[in-house]
Amino acid sequence: MIRQEVLAPLARQIQPILATFIPATAKLSLADLGPVLARVDERLADEPEALQRQLKLFIRILWWLPVFTHLRTLGGLSPEQRLKMLSWLQDCGVTKLRVGLWGLRTLLFVGWYGDPAVQERLGYRPNIAGWDAWHAPQAPQNQGE
Template structure:
């Protein structure tokens, strides 16, 4: 290791490791941010790239947990709705996600909030979305002219 190099090992996510779960991720995002339904294919690609980039900084164990939680979200609605998450209508998706958000099992709540944070990063991290909502970050913070 050279002087100044970080000792921290950066994990890498297999490119497109989330591809098999793409419909679940997209349905989850659209339930959390309804405006995401307007994304074009370029927007979806950027969303997925940002998510995979963020996951690449996480350990393989965390990456597996995210994939497992996405599968849980896809199939758990079979119990209450008789259909997987991607087959639910928007109101049913919202009710289901609300039940996860306030679930009595802490692991499920943590999974929900972690995944929500990840998809919000993927959506709002896009320059086009930032521009659309009027977000103009400035390194000067509050000192920047408005």
């Protein structure tokens, strides 16, 4: 099956957004972003083309928006400036902008927190055997309650 690329071609524009949403990703190279965006694209594959177009347009708007305020693109802003700008959008009075940012944030979370390796680093180690696995000698032990 041919994998459809939706956000992957916009990796350069997405990189500073992802780093703002999830600071741990700031050190990822463009190549490292590949698997993250592949998970996002997989999730987007069944969504209508109109939605995919809107999403790409929204990312481009985010990229160019700071030109009006800082005379540079999103990629040229400091991490603090990016955080300030995206936080402002998150709580702004225009529902469509808030929804757009929420949607992009959610998709990038799919790409990052949907990765089983990241989930394991968070301590999430589900097992079909449930309690049997939890109580097994090597399993994480309950330290409380």
